Structure formats: C-alpha cells, structure tokens
Amino acid sequence: MTNYCSASVEEQGSIVALSFPDGTQDRFHAIWLRDNAPDPATRSQQNGQRLITLIDIPEDTRVSAIDLILPDSLNLTFEPENKIVTYSLDWLLQHSYDKYDAPSTGWLDSKIKTWDGSMSSNVPSASYKSVIQDQKALGRWLSHIRRYGFAKMTGCPIESGALVDIAELFGFVRETNYGKWFEVRTEVNPTNLAYTGAGLQAHTDNPYRDPVPTMQILYCLENSAEGGDSMVVDGFRAVRRLQEESPKSFDLLARYCARYEYSGEANVNLTARKPMIDLQPDGELIGIRFNNRSTAPIVDVPFDLMSDYYKAYRRLSAIVSDPSMAVRFKLSPGECFIVDNTRVLHSRSAYSGEGSRWLQGCYPDKDGMLSTLAAMESSIMEIEL
Amino acid sequence: MTNYCSASVEEQGSIVALSFPDGTQDRFHAIWLRDNAPDPATRSQQNGQRLITLIDIPEDTRVSAIDLILPDSLNLTFEPENKIVTYSLDWLLQHSYDKYDAPSTGWLDSKIKTWDGSMSSNVPSASYKSVIQDQKALGRWLSHIRRYGFAKMTGCPIESGALVDIAELFGFVRETNYGKWFEVRTEVNPTNLAYTGAGLQAHTDNPYRDPVPTMQILYCLENSAEGGDSMVVDGFRAVRRLQEESPKSFDLLARYCARYEYSGEANVNLTARKPMIDLQPDGELIGIRFNNRSTAPIVDVPFDLMSDYYKAYRRLSAIVSDPSMAVRFKLSPGECFIVDNTRVLHSRSAYSGEGSRWLQGCYPDKDGMLSTLAAMESSIMEIEL
Numbered sequence: 130m131t132n133y134c135s136a137s138v139e140e141q142g143s144i145v146a147l148s149f150p151d152g153t154q155d156r157f158h159a160i161w162l163r164d165n166a167p168d169p170a171t172r173s174q175q176n177g178q179r180l181i182t183l184i185d186i187p188e189d190t191r192v193s194a195i196d197l198i199l200p201d202s203l204n205l206t207f208e209p210e211n212k213i214v215t216y217s218l219d220w221l222l223q224h225s226y227d228k229y230d231a232p233s234t235g236w237l238d239s240k241i242k243t244w245d246g247s248m249s250s251n252v253p254s255a256s257y258k259s260v261i262q263d264q265k266a267l268g269r270w271l272s273h274i275r276r277y278g279f280a281k282m283t284g285c286p287i288e289s290g291a292l293v294d295i296a297e298l299f300g301f302v303r304e305t306n307y308g309k310w311f312e313v314r315t316e317v318n319p320t321n322l323a324y325t326g327a328g329l330q331a332h333t334d335n336p337y338r339d340p341v342p343t344m345q346i347l348y349c350l351e352n353s354a355e356g357g358d359s360m361v362v363d364g365f366r367a368v369r370r371l372q373e374e375s376p377k378s379f380d381l382l383a384r385y386c387a388r389y390e391y392s393g394e395a396n397v398n399l400t401a402r403k404p405m406i407d408l409q410p411d412g413e414l415i416g417i418r419f420n421n422r423s424t425a426p427i428v429d430v431p432f433d434l435m436s437d438y439y440k441a442y443r444r445l446s447a448i449v450s451d452p453s454m455a456v457r458f459k460l461s462p463g464e465c466f467i468v469d470n471t472r473v474l475h476s477r478s479a480y481s482g483e484g485s486r487w488l489q490g491c492y493p494d495k496d497g498m499l500s501t502l503a504a505m506e507s508s509i510m511e512i513e514l
Numbered sequence: 515m516t517n518y519c520s521a522s523v524e525e526q527g528s529i530v531a532l533s534f535p536d537g538t539q540d541r542f543h544a545i546w547l548r549d550n551a552p553d554p555a556t557r558s559q560q561n562g563q564r565l566i567t568l569i570d571i572p573e574d575t576r577v578s579a580i581d582l583i584l585p586d587s588l589n590l591t592f593e594p595e596n597k598i599v600t601y602s603l604d605w606l607l608q609h610s611y612d613k614y615d616a617p618s619t620g621w622l623d624s625k626i627k628t629w630d631g632s633m634s635s636n637v638p639s640a641s642y643k644s645v646i647q648d649q650k651a652l653g654r655w656l657s658h659i660r661r662y663g664f665a666k667m668t669g670c671p672i673e674s675g676a677l678v679d680i681a682e683l684f685g686f687v688r689e690t691n692y693g694k695w696f697e698v699r700t701e702v703n704p705t706n707l708a709y710t711g712a713g714l715q716a717h718t719d720n721p722y723r724d725p726v727p728t729m730q731i732l733y734c735l736e737n738s739a740e741g742g743d744s745m746v747v748d749g750f751r752a753v754r755r756l757q758e759e760s761p762k763s764f765d766l767l768a769r770y771c772a773r774y775e776y777s778g779e780a781n782v783n784l785t786a787r788k789p790m791i792d793l794q795p796d797g798e799l800i801g802i803r804f805n806n807r808s809t810a811p812i813v814d815v816p817f818d819l820m821s822d823y824y825k826a827y828r829r830l831s832a833i834v835s836d837p838s839m840a841v842r843f844k845l846s847p848g849e850c851f852i853v854d855n856t857r858v859l860h861s862r863s864a865y866s867g868e869g870s871r872w873l874q875g876c877y878p879d880k881d882g883m884l885s886t887l888a889a890m891e892s893s894i895m896e897i898e899l
Contacts, residue, residue: 143821156817158820158821158824160821160824161811161812161820161824164824165811173707173778175703175704175705175778176704176705176706176707176778176779177775177776177777177778178706178707178776178778178807178808179806179807179808179809180707180712180807181806182715182806182831182835183806183824183827183828183831184828184831184832184835188828224811224813225813226812226813226814226815226816226817226820227817229813229814229815229816229817231816301688301689301690301691302689303686303688303689303879304686304687304688304689305686305879305882306686306882306885318560319560319561320560320561321561321563322558322561322563322565327565330567338881339880339881340725340728340881343725383795384795384796385795385796386794386795386796390562391562391563392562392889392892393558393560393561393562393563394561395889396886396889396890397885397886397889398885398888398889398892399881399884399885399888400884400885400888401881402794403794404794404795408795409771409787409788409789410768410769410770410771410789410793411769411770411771411814421564421566421567421568422563422564422565423563423564424564426546426550426609427546427611428609428610428611428614429611429614429796430611430614431611431614431616432541432611432612432614435543435546435611436528436543436545439543439545439546439549439568442568443568443569443573446567446568446569447569450567450569494688494690495724496723496724496725496784496786497690497691499784499785500691500782500783500784500785501781501782503783503784503785504777504780504781504782504783505781507777507783
C-alpha cells in the first residue's frame with residue numbers, strides 16, 4: 130500500500146478525501162477520524178480501549194492540514210485542538226464507509242454458508258483426539274461451526290459431564306434452570322417433552338428465553354434404542370427458501386413478534402416476545418426462533434394479517450420438516466454435535482423398544498466461540514478450511 | 515365472566531366472533547384457535563408444551579359448531595377433524611388480538627418506569643437480611659429491578675465471591691472471559707480500563723458481546739479511597755429524551771449498526787455489530803448499548819448520514835453524562851447494586867489517594883430473574899410494590 134494520488138480536505142475541513150488513480154474517492158468525516166484516532170492519548174496502547182468520550186472532542190472539529198506520507202501513512206492536523214494524528218492508509222482503506230450500499234432484506238454475513246440435506250455426504254466433523262492435540266484442527270472445527278452453524282465430533286470420552294470439556298475448548302457454558310448441563314433421556318414425569326421418547330419436530334431450543342442460548346452441544350453416552358436419529362436443518366436456508374417462495378411471508382414472520390413460554394417446572398415462568406425471523410435493522414438475517422412445543426398464543430399480529438401470518442408460519446413449518454432440508458445421522462456413544470442455536474434447528478425421530486438412549490446437553494456461548502476463533506485467526510495460524 | 519351476548523362464526527367458519535353488549539367484537543381465526551387448543555391431545559397437561567406441530571393441523575381448518583356455555587366457556591367443533599375443544603372465555607379475552615394498534619416507535623412495556631436523578635432521594639433498595647428471610651421482600655426487590663432496571667442491596671456479607679450468592683437468590687451467573695466474577699480494582703497492567711483508578715463515562719458493559727450480559731451486580735468489599743462514587747443512568751430515559759429533542763437522531767441510532775470490539779487480553783477478540791438503540795420490529799424499546807471505551811469504527815452508516823449520526827451520538831453522549839440524569843452514591847463495604855445492563859448505564863468517578871477500592875462484579879441473566887419473579891407472582895403471593 131499504496132498508490133493514492135492525493136489527499137485533500139473538503140467542506141471547510143470537515144471531510145478528508147483520498148483520491149485514487151482510477152478517479153474514485155474514499156471520504157472520511159473529520160469527526161469520525163478524530164474519534165477513531167489511534168494515538169496514545171485517545172486509545173490505550175495496552176488494551177486498545179478508547180480513553181476519551183465523544184464529548185471530549187470539540188464539536189467543531191475539522192482538519193486544517195494534511196501530510197500524505199506515501200506509501201503508507203497520513204498525518205492529519207485537527208483544529209481547534211491543534212493535534213496531529215498519524216493514520217495508516219491500510220487501516221483507513223479497511224474501514225472505508227464511503228461505498229455504503231443499502232443491503233437487501235435477509236442478507237447474510239460472508240462467513241456464513243447455507244446448506245441443505247445434500248451436506249449429508251460431507252458433514253463437518255473432527256475427532257476429539259485431533260482438536261485436543263492440534264490448535265489448527267480445533268480452529269478448523271470452530272470455523273466450520275461459524276460457517277455452517279453445525280459440526281460433529283467423534284471419539285469423545287464416554288463420561289457423564291464430558292460435554293463441558295468440549296465447550297471449554299473454546300468458551301463458556303451458560304447455566305440455566307436446566308442446569309450447567311442436562312440429561313436428555315426418558316423420564317417418568319418429564320418436565321419437558323425432550324425427556325420422553327417422542328419424536329420432536331425440528332426446533333431451536335428455549336425461544337422463551339431472551340437472549341436464547343446461542344449454541345448447544347448434544348453429547349451421546351448411550352444409544353442402543355430403536356430410532357432416536359438426530360436431524361439438523363439450516364434455519365437460514367429454510368427462511369431464505371420461504372423468502373424466495375414468498376417475500377411477503379418472510380416479512381410477516383420478521384416484522385411481527387411471536388410469543389413463547391415455558392413453565393413446565395416449579396419456580397420457572399419463562400416468556401419471550403420475539404419474531405421467528407430475527408433481522409438487524411439493516412436487514413441482515415441473524416436469527417431464527419422455531420419451536421412448536423413452546424410457541425405461546427401469538428397476539429402481536431394485526432387481525433387482518435393473522436391469516437397470512439399463519440400461512441407463512443405453516444409454510445415454514447413444512448419447510449423445516451422437509452426431509453430434503455435435513456442432515457440425518459445417529460449418534461454413537463462418544464459422539465456429539467454442536468449447533469448454532471440462533472440458526473440451526475435440530476430434531477430427533479421417536480425411539481422406543483429395548484436398549485437405551487442417553488444424551489447430555491449444554492449451552493455454550495457463541496460470542497466466546499467466535500472470539501476464540503478470531504483470536505486464533507489473528508495470531509498463530511492461518512486456518513485451512 | 516361474562517356477559518357476552520353471543521358467539522358466531524364468520525367467513526365460512528374461518529373466524530369466530532364474540533359479540534359484546536356494547537356492540538364491540540373480539541374475533542379469532544379458526545386456525546389460531548385450533549393451534550392454541552388447550553385439550554390434552556394438543557397440550558401436555560403435565561408441562562404445558564404443545565404436542566403437535568402446525569402441519570399436523572389441517573390447512574382448511576374451520577369451525578362448524580359453537581356452543582356458548584355461559585358464564586365461562588365456549589365449545590368449538592373443528593372440521594375436518596370433527597374435534598370439539600373447550601375454551602375458557604376468560605382465557606380468550608386475555609389473548610384477544612382483534613384490537614391491535616400499531617405502536618409508536620420507542621414504546622415501553624407497561625412494567626417499565628423510567629427515571630432520572632430525582633430518584634436519588636428514593637433509591638430502590640433492600641437489605642440482605644430481609645430478602646433471605648422473606649420471599650415477599652425478595653419479590654419486591656426483583657420487581658423494582660424489573661421496573662427501574664436498578665436496585666441496591668445493603669448489609670451483605672463482606673466476603674469475596676459473596677456476590678454470586680446474591681445472583682443465586684434469583685437465577686444464574688453468566689461466565690465469560692472475565693470469569694464467573696471479576697475483580698474491579700486498580701491493577702498494574704490493566705487489561706481493561708475498569709481495572710484502573712480512572713473515571714469511567716456512563717456505559718453499558720460488554721457491548722462487544724452478542725448477546726450482551728443482561729444484568730450486572732457490582733459488589734463492594736472495600737471503599738476507603740478518595741472518590742470512586744457510583745452513578746447510574748436510565749438509558750431508556752436518556753434515549754427517549756433524545757427522541758423528544760430529535761426523532762431523527764433517535765432513528766439514526768436505532769436504524770444503523772454501530773460496532774464494538776475488545777481484544778485487551780490474550781486469546782480474546784470480541785466484536786459485535788449492533789445498533790446503540792435496540793428496538794423490536796414493532797418499535798418497542800428493548801435495549802441500549804453505549805460504551806465509549808469499546809466502540810469500534812462505525813462503518814455501517816451511509817456517508818451522507820454519518821455527520822448526522824455523529825451529532826446524534828454526541829447528543830446521547832452528553833445526555834448520559836448530564837448529572838441531572840444520574841443517581842449518585844458511594845458504595846460502602848457490604849453494599850452492592852444491580853443494573854439491567856440492556857438498559858441502565860453505570861459510571862464511576864475517578865479515585866486515588868490513600869485507602870483502597872475493591873469491588874467485584876458478575877453478570878446474572880435477566881431472563882432467569884424475570885422467570886423467578888413471574889413464578890413468584892403467579893403462585894405464592896401478591897407482591898406489594
């Protein structure tokens with residue numbers, strides 16, 4: 130970097146423009162530049178945190194002088210502080226905001242790749258042995274989770290509670306009323322239908338919680354029962370399929386809040402009011418809530434739209450139940466899978482008969498996982514995907 | 515309940531209308547009624563979960579017969595299932611959706627009451643002794659947290675780690691890279707500016723996390739230093755003040771995502787892209803993120819709006835720093851306070867000189883707290899507020 134031909138100020142010093150040989154520009158506001166100054170009086174050189182507040186910066190901040198030091202730096206003099214700050218041109222280029230395009234509803238982060246049942250032949254997976262011995266193998270596994278919202282692990286210890294060790298490879302478990310981890314097996318007086326032999330429609334866990342658990346590990350200790358297959362469905366693929374079929378249906382499920390509740394055990398009364406399809410204000414698709422068991426009466430939809438809302442909900446229910454959407458497998462003892470619970474639905478077929486099925490589950494935090502992966506990526510290695 | 519004069523079907527059985535003596539109606543769609551049927555084949559009588567999925571219900575569901583059993587019940591016959599379901603009229607009235615009004619941007623749940631510095635003379639507070647001895651006292655304290663997003667507790671044990679016992683009175687602590695709890699005192703090589711004697715602008719914690727920690731307890735073990743006062747500011751009041759002054763400013767901070775980051779310690783690289791003002795899709799105000807230290811370069815705002823965005827951000831920064839907004843106090847050893855970290859900002863004045871200041875912090879989950887409170891309210895007691 131870089132062959133900028135020039136840098137200039139515009140609008141009485143309130144804007145700095147970098148002009149490129151091809152005639153394009155990258156413009157930055159003086160106040161934005163000052164707020165993001167990297168100098169030691171503005172940012173702690175130790176931990177990177179900003180040392181000043183926005184109101185410490187004069188409102189009439191402007192740039193009075195530019196000193197372009199090719200190939201890589203730019204010195205700016207800010208008034209009225211009479212303060213000179215040096216910027217990396219690379220850094221400025223990486224943080225350009227002059228080309229903002231209004232994104233389309235339902236857009237996805239570029240690190241995400243959606244999938245359907247055809248991924249069955251190539252399930253993201255790693256062996257326990259590899260990830261505890263090799264940080265690169267762990268990084269690859271985590272990058273698959275970030276990309277697909279789902280991965281398996283094989284060859285894990287067949288020990289009660291060992292699922293927490295998997296979570297601690299990359300982050301922290303969120304404890305809830307279900308415990309630090311919970312037993313998924315048939316109970317005599319189940320407080321949750323998960324603790325029966327019933328089949329369960331594809332769902333995300335705990336939509337009645339706000340925030341929902343962001344990830345889930347389901348870890349197999351015994352599975353000799355007839356049935357009890359696991360299925361996972363990419364909820365992002367599902368709602369984008371809905372959107373392709375009917376943008377109006379997608380919009381209804383994103384625009385109006387559903388309600389969820391769970392009070393199946395003593396001293397617990399969890400309720401949430403959230404849309405089934407979660408969008409950022411700029412339309413980025415960031416979450417799905419779908420759970421037939423715990424959907425409460427939906428009362429936040431105008432009467433005249435309720436019939437269409439239910440049609441959209443029905444269609445989404447059919448899509449997530451379409452076998453062509455699902456990756457299906459049967460966990461063996463010592464195998465587990467992890468899902469991004471804000472994105473990937475999981476289900477199981479009914480089981481019964483002789484033998485036993487014993488899984489354990491826990492809820493690790495996705496932000497901690499993403500942090501660990503990002504730190505890996507920025508430090509020791511290039512993860513080959 | 516009730517003096518309905520009549521119930522009727524409309525639109526070929528797709529709608530059931532309850533008609534009142536005053537001429538008004540409450541209408542329900544047949545598919546909504548069938549989906550929310552309370553019978554034992556639809557809902558588990560044990561844990562309340564729904565036993566069927568929406569696609570188990572025929573798409574052409576309609577009501578073929580109505581049997582109004584005054585004063586309190588309604589029997590409906592659904593076709594093509596030929597299924598009779600009994601509804602409580604009270605329940606229907608409680609779940610009416612026929613009067614949906616499009617709410618205004620920034621509306622608040624009725625359980626929330628905003629406040630400013632004038633609450634200083636009447637800070638919500640409870641003694642440790644009272645809440646461990648009396649469930650009603652605990653319930654009142656929790657209801658204050660739900661209403662104000664803030665409460666103090668006095669007379670707590672002066673013991674390291676005792677803050678977790680406070681959290682376990684109502685829920686679960688979320689563990690993060692900062693630990694299950696963390697020490698807030700001056701460190702030699704601080705990974706976070708919180709671990710210095712510097713003053714801190716009013717902020718919410720960890721906006722670089724997604725989801726953010728929903729609550730925080732700050733618990734005082736030592737506080738003989740000069741300075742080190744605590745201040746709390748109602749972020750909901752702050753942004754509504756911004757909205758009154760300039761709806762456009764409020765909209766800019768709600769419509770466009772800011773960015774946040776923290777990588778002040780090894781193996782941690784937390785980033786989030788979220789708006790400073792968090793709204794439900796129907797405009798409900800549900801969250802605030804504000805933290806000068808960890809705001810990253812904001813690049814998701816169109817160039818032509820960036821200057822106005824920064825004006826809005828500056829004005830909000832000034833509002834949250836306005837002393838008239840803050841409740842200010844100095845914690846004594848054995849005192850703590852709790853904030854709803856999605857709503858209430860906290861700050862501290864600088865401290866130095868002789869003496870020491872030692873606080874501990876942890877992040878309990880708000881949904882667990884609300885669940886505990888709701889369970890209390892629905893069972894043993896009426897909490898007097």
